[in-house]
Amino acid sequence: LIQLYIPLNFLGVMYREIRQALTDIERMFGLLKTGREVEDRPDATELPAGALSVRFDRVDFHYDPKRQILHGVSFEVPAGKTIAIVGHSGSGKSTVARLLYRFYDVSGGAVYVGDLDTRAIKQDALRRAIGIVPQDTVLFNDTIRYNIEYGRPGASEEEILAAARAAQLHDFVAHLPDGYQTRVGERGLKLSGGEKQRVAIARALLKNPPILIFDEATSALDSKTEKAIQSQIEAAARGRTAIVIAHRLSTVMNADEILVLDGGRIVERGAHASLLSQNGPYAAMWALQQQEALETNT
Numbered sequence: 001l002i003q004l005y006i007p008l009n010f011l012g013v014m015y016r017e018i019r020q021a022l023t024d025i026e027r028m029f030g031l032l033k034t035g036r037e038v039e040d041r042p043d044a045t046e047l048p049a050g051a052l053s054v055r056f057d058r059v060d061f062h063y064d065p066k067r068q069i070l071h072g073v074s075f076e077v078p079a080g081k082t083i084a085i086v087g088h089s090g091s092g093k094s095t096v097a098r099l100l101y102r103f104y105d106v107s108g109g110a111v112y113v114g115d116l117d118t119r120a121i122k123q124d125a126l127r128r129a130i131g132i133v134p135q136d137t138v139l140f141n142d143t144i145r146y147n148i149e150y151g152r153p154g155a156s157e158e159e160i161l162a163a164a165r166a167a168q169l170h171d172f173v174a175h176l177p178d179g180y181q182t183r184v185g186e187r188g189l190k191l192s193g194g195e196k197q198r199v200a201i202a203r204a205l206l207k208n209p210p211i212l213i214f215d216e217a218t219s220a221l222d223s224k225t226e227k228a229i230q231s232q233i234e235a236a237a238r239g240r241t242a243i244v245i246a247h248r249l250s251t252v253m254n255a256d257e258i259l260v261l262d263g264g265r266i267v268e269r270g271a272h273a274s275l276l277s278q279n280g281p282y283a284a285m286w287a288l289q290q291q292e293a294l295e296t297n298t
C-alpha cells in the first residue's frame, strides 16, 4: 500500500502546488481568460541560486498590435533592492509584472533576471524564483496553517512559524483560541484586508523566492492599516529583490526607486524626496492623496 501512497501523495502535492500558483496569479493578473502565450526554448536554462537582479531594457509591448501599451521602459532593480511602480489606472503597472513573470514576450527590447534574458530561462525556473502577493488573496476554507502551507506544501512547522513571524501574522494567530488550527475562508473566521494580506505574505515568504512582486490593494484603507501594510511590505522585502505595484504613495515612500508610469512610459523616477522636490506628476499625485487621506480620516 505504501508503494501506492507515495506516488499518490506526490501527485497531491504537485496538484496543490500548481493550483496555488494558478490561484494567486489569476487573482493578480485577471488571467482566467488568457492562455499560455510563451514556450520554453530547447536550450532554456535554470537560474543561478541566490539573489537575482531584474532589468528591463527598452521594453516595448502590445497585447494588440493596433495599440502599444509600453513604450521603451527601462529600469533596473539591483539584487536585494525595492522598486515601486506608481501611476494612474491603465498606465501599465501590472503589464510590467506580467512581462517579468513572462506571461507574454516583449514586442521590443528585453527583460533580464539575474543577467539572463527571460526568454532564455526555463519558465518553471523563472516562476519558482518569483513570489507574488496579490491584491486580494484567496483563502481556502481550511485552517490558517493550511493556508500558509500552501506556499510550499510539505514545509515544516518551524518554517511555517518563521514565515508567519516574518509576515507579522504570528501574534494575531497566537491569540486566537484555536491558533493555527483556526478555520478561515467563506465558512470560517473572516479576516480583515490587512490580515488576509499577511497570510498572503506568509505564503509567499514560505516559498522563499529571491524576487517578490506585491500588488497593493486598491481599496481605501484607514491610515493605521496603511502603516501596518507598509511595514509588512518592508519586512517581507528585506533581503529580496522586490517590485511593489503601488496605489498608495505613502506605502512606498521608502522604496529605493519609484517609477512613475503614464501611458506606458516612465515619466519620472527617483526616490520619494527627490520626486517631491521636482514638483511634477509624482508631487501632484502625492498632494492629491494627502488631501484624500485628510478627508477620510476626519
Ligand code: ATP
Pocket (backbone or CB within 6 Å): 034, 063, 064, 069, 087, 088, 089, 090, 091, 092, 093, 094, 095, 096
Ligand atoms: P490598474 O492600476 O487599474 O491595475 P495598470 O496600471 O496595472 O492599471 P495594466 O493592467 O497594465 O494597467 O493595463 C495597461 C493597459 O493595457 C490598459 O489600457 C488595459 O486596458 C490594457 N490591457 C491590460 N490587459 C490587457 C489584455 N489582456 N488585452 C488587451 N489589453 C489589455
